[in-house]
Amino acid sequence: MRLIRVLFTLVCILLLTVPTVGRAASDELRLYIWSEYIDPAIIESFERETGIKVLIDLYESNEDMLAKLQAGGVSQYDVVVPSDFIVPILIKLGLLQPLDHSKIPNLENLDPQFLNPPFDRANRYTAAYQWGTVGLMYRRDLITSFKGTWSILFDSKQQVGPFVLIDSQREMMAIALKYLGYSANTTDPAQIKAAGELLLQAKKSRYALGFEGGVGGKNKVLAGVATAAVVYNGDAIRATEEDPNVAFVVPDEGSVIWVDSLAVPARAPNPAAAHKFINFILDPRIGAQLSNFNRYATPNAASLPMINPEDRSNSAIYPSPEVMKKLEYILDLGKDLRLYDEVWTMVKSR
Template sequence: MTKLKTLTGLVTAAALAAFTGPALAANSDTLYVFNWSQYMNPEIIKQFEKKYDVKVVQSYYNSQPEMFAKLRAGGDSQYDIVVPSNYYVPRLIKTGLIQKLDKSEVPNYDNLMDRFKKPPYDPSGEYVAAYQWGDTGIAYNEKTLGEQPESWSILFDSKANPKYPFAMGTDAQVMFGSACASLGYSYNCEGRDKWKKAAQLILKTKQRANFSGFQDATPTLKQLARGNIAAGMAYNGDYAFDKSENPEGFKNIKFVVPKEGAELWVDSMAIPAHAPHPKLAHKFINFILKAKIGAELSNWNAYASPNKAAKPYLDKALTEPPIMPTDEQMKRLHFTPVLEGDDLQFVQQLWTEVQSR
């Protein structure tokens, strides 16, 4: 894997792009990508730039709400590629923030596994192309907390951790789903009564003296490696990536998929509604879906590939836990429900109350 210092340079370029995006968007030989941090192999970007004689400028986000807010604030006309998670795709479609793909410009779409071609969050298969997939679990310091069961009790039960700092996630639906699972409901629970009970559990947990705050999954792993917290929510691929980059810092950090149920997610490539360079965006999606490029991407960022053509080129580690869940773990994993209208507004208001109290 490429060292993280390479990413630092890309972040610097991204910061510049954030200030000059609308002006630079006039450049027809520049592609603007809005993606999760630590999620794209810099060598792939170099290959794309060389092949099409263009420049790629990347900007980053650490959460779905951050990405959504940026697009609604005009980012849909600043970026050419965005990478939303499954349950945000219908929201982006309904609000008109992304456009349909021209499949004639993306022949490598056929490389995707069948399950990703017309998924529940894009049943017509018209708006997105799968990028990577994985799960959200718990990372914790086994030396500090001792060996823990594969359970949400690591976060929600004060008996499991009475004194060491811990963090909870920032995404409303993922947190409510996790709390629902801890209470004995399914992770993909729906209904206002269940959401209220989940909110009560999170509030109770938040009031513990050793709660360090709500934190995105990627920074959580950095805090774990530094010893600043003892437990928090994390993505399986980020955990594997950071552990390979910093084996000493992660020698006592363990990742578990809670037995009560957890999030299964798929991140996909989409083109914002008013992307400045849609034709170049289609070329980029098609490039990422090439067999060897798809494998190169997963081999670098340590996430499972949705690309069936990439399978012969994948590292062995990507076929084993924590990257590839076991059959037993797959039974525990669920998509986060797609919420709309009054239900979505209710959950958002409830989450605002949880965070502010």
């Protein structure tokens, strides 16, 4: 009799646990994304409409995301949000799977300039999420004679208070290169080395507070701990609404323009849910809600009529033609990227 009860109990346990495993596989989506980069209400709407529970992990740099995927995250997450310049690396390493366009009909809503991008021809692996710039966020109440150049970081005579550098290799290197008058994508070893020396000099300044993700730099400026920080424009725009003494600018020497995209890791546990999520984000209404929340520019042409009018006219979000001329996309440099890796390692370790 005891044996029968034991067997009955085991059968009940199996009946209860097997469906649970099945639900976990089909009813969960694991999203790996930058912090403060999606409206929680969008997540709630997706869960409500699909019955799929979204679990979120956060990162602060493309390098962190890449390392996590290589360390096993490729089979842990269903959707990641890489920046343009790192997409070719993810593809070459076999960390992304091709998208099934038949499951993403809203892909057609993207503006033509974000279809067939140079870093992912025919959008085989990615769909544009948001785009923006990297610039300088600063306190107008603490910097009263700002001249609109990156010299506030790189010229000891122009430094007036604590500042934060952005902890993103290619973007921070690009800013140093632009300050020196070089291309953000140069492959000249001497120019890359000069940019590294400039960054090292800035890092060792008595005013330097080190390297942080864009959100970390933004928070230090808001708190008054830093007078300036290199940040993403959307982070800065939200900060200006919290404190009118905070401002954002793309300095005169220029900076970088970027596109972040949605992608599915090569061994994602739930690619079906991933495709549903990508298609959901590309819905015109959701795309507008996303940009109205995080204050970055939308790549979704069908969303533009629903963007807040004040944001559409804000040149810090949608740069003027004059500013656009000063911006460069960061490109995949193939084998020449090792030059950047070597210099960045030197800067961070000394």
